[in-house]
Amino acid sequence: MMDDKKEKILILDFGSQYAQLIARRVRENNVYSEIVSHKITIAEIQKANPKGIILSGGPASVYAKNAPRCDEGIAALGIPILGICYGMQLGCQMLGATVRPTTAREYGKTACTFNTESKLFKALARDAVVWMSHGDQVVELPAEFESLAFTNNCPFAAVKHRRKDFYAVQFHPEVSHTPQGNHIIRNFLYEICGCAGDWKMHSYIEKSVSEIRKQVGEGRVICGLSGGVDSAVTAALIHRAIGNRLSCIFVDNGLLRNYEADEVIKTFKENFTIDLHAIDAQNRFLEKLKGVTDPEKKRKIIGHEFIEVFKEEAKKISQAKFLAQGTLYPDVIESIPAHGGPTVTIKSHHNVGGLPAELGFELVEPLRLLFKDEVRKIGEALGLPEELVWRHPFPGPGLAIRIIGEVTKPRLDILRNADRIVIEEIRKAGLYRSIAQCFAVLLPLSTVGVMGDERSYENVIAVRAVETTDFMTANWYRIPYDVLEIISSRIINEVKGVNRVVYDISTKPPSTIEWE
Structure with missing residues (x-):
């Protein structure tokens, strides 16, 4: 772990695909964060001396036999805690709440209403969109809890314990699909944990x-x-x-x-x-x-x-x-x-x-x-x-994992020339810094084409461009059609052995940024 004298937030990982994204969001607010095992002991937490603790999401159900759990003594440490999705369900269950499967699973953007009198939602719009991804939810709360937010299908979209600094949200504030999510995390860090923001x-x-x-x-x-x-x-x-x-x-x-x-x-x-x-x-x-x-x-x-x-x-x-x-x-x-x-x-x-x-x-x-x-x-x-x-990320194995199939000198030459054209054109269009990563991929198939008066049976190049702040999640970048047209035309005309160009419009997740 980092120097114990520096303020930090510990993120207990319960298997969330977004654990790194939570850590990244905390650091964006100038507070150091570290992902640790959900099995961390109370003694280890006390030694780390965190300003706050975040319980991550995860794929399990808290009532399942082998569901990952943390030490229940965590709630008695006096350290502010924020539970997210699974982390909410687990924390609430440990404090006496009931968690069950929902009749209507929520996934995706959902309208939510906040109690903006709460420290967690201070200075936020009362009605906003949040990103949900759950099949279980808290259905009964002890009297020690109060509800801080709700949706049409989730009466306890956010809660707080009345006597402890335990806050929890059923949605994911760490993803970009929750527009006010970074503000919520900032409120937890500064309004609830009292962070100074010394991570520079x-x-x-x-x-x-x-x-x-x-x-x-x-x-x-x-x-x-x-x-x-x-x-x-x-x-x-x-x-x-x-x-x-x-x-x-x-x-x-x-x-x-x-x-x-x-x-x-x-x-x-x-x-x-x-x-x-x-x-x-x-x-x-x-x-x-x-x-x-x-x-x-x-x-x-x-x-x-x-x-x-x-x-x-x-x-x-x-x-x-x-x-x-x-x-x-x-x-x-x-x-x-x-x-x-x-x-x-x-x-x-x-x-x-x-x-x-x-x-x-x-x-x-x-x-x-x-x-x-x-x-x-x-x-x-x-x-x-x-x-x-600001050079776009390039994988350690290089073009070998941007050539789908066998890597040979001729196939490398094809991909290099295609990739060069892609980068040249996005630079000319002034898009290079706006795009987080852009590259060409050589596919392991050939398609029929017509070049001149003859049929061709040649290679396919895929173009991949994404926008992201953290590379944990990514959206495909909307390269203007006229730029795509130039890229396609140049590749087909200048790169011998290619007669078709396609554009990858997949997000991460479920796809990854690289093809292999």
Whole structure:
């Protein structure tokens, strides 16, 4: 956990797909938040000394035999608590309320009426829209409770215990579909928990530099560069802390975008005085990927080969005892069932685990507590180039997971050229900073077309663009039709082997942002 002297909010995870989003919303209000297991002990909570506790949602029913539960002593700690969805049902049940299945399940946007005299809904509109997602709800409350909000199907959409600082909402204030949700969370933090809001990026930089110096001492650190903002900020922070005792290794795995390897090398040579080792390993990776179509196998092969290449180069760097990685908070949580809780792994992350043990190095992860947009703020504060700080996220396995099916040199060439056109056109249209992530995907199918006077049977490119603040949830971006038309026309006319372009209009969830 973070330094106990800093104010924090603990989020007890009951398997919610939105647990990270709750944490992100709290941090947006300048309060540090940390996701912990619902199995956390009372002693651990007291040691952490949080200003408040949030009980997350979850897929279970509180009356089910093996439903996840927290220590019931939590309600007697005198720490303000906010229960969300499952967290509401569990907290209310522990305090004597009755929870049952509803006759009419609520899912999606729902009209809700608030008691704006309550601290939780202070300065909000009395009637608003909230996002519901539940099949159970509180149906009976003890006299110690009061209702703070209701919908047509949910008489207790929000409640408060009269004697304890226990608040609960049946809806999800953390999602963007609840327009006043951030205000509700802010009210909990400032009006109920009494937070001061000391979670700022400038102070984080100072603290991180100090911690790196303390951990590394007089040792040397090796950092793997990918060209993305995460590894760049990691390198910049460590360089600020230890100067020329940092060596960076950039592995060109042949799965990067057009000219990206050259840009990475140029950027770091121009902006840093760092010992940079650039390795051309394109053929090695392509050989290992030959015939592989399963996305998880691709990830593991790429991760394993990266380790092998990295090890070979790292051995040439004398006196290095530490390995730096740009691991982010979502990487840590998504890579394992959350804190021993019921959350399942969505996909593996090649930058979490494995490499330090292989090399016998101690791990340095200065971004481990951060979300992506917090990393960007640090990058700006450190003076990194704008085009690097705001570069759209690019997956560790690179274009291998944007090629559905086998990865080959010809297929990589097709995708690189298509992707280049997509990025060029959204930049020309002034959309790049408005879109959180945009890219092309090569599909594993061919379709009939007519090019000139001849029939063609060629590849399909899908274009994916999303808008999001946290990458936990995302909406598809409405690229103007005239821009899409230019993108489609250019790809079909300029990229040999493509005769059809489609546009992905899926949200996350249920889809993910990447296709594999």
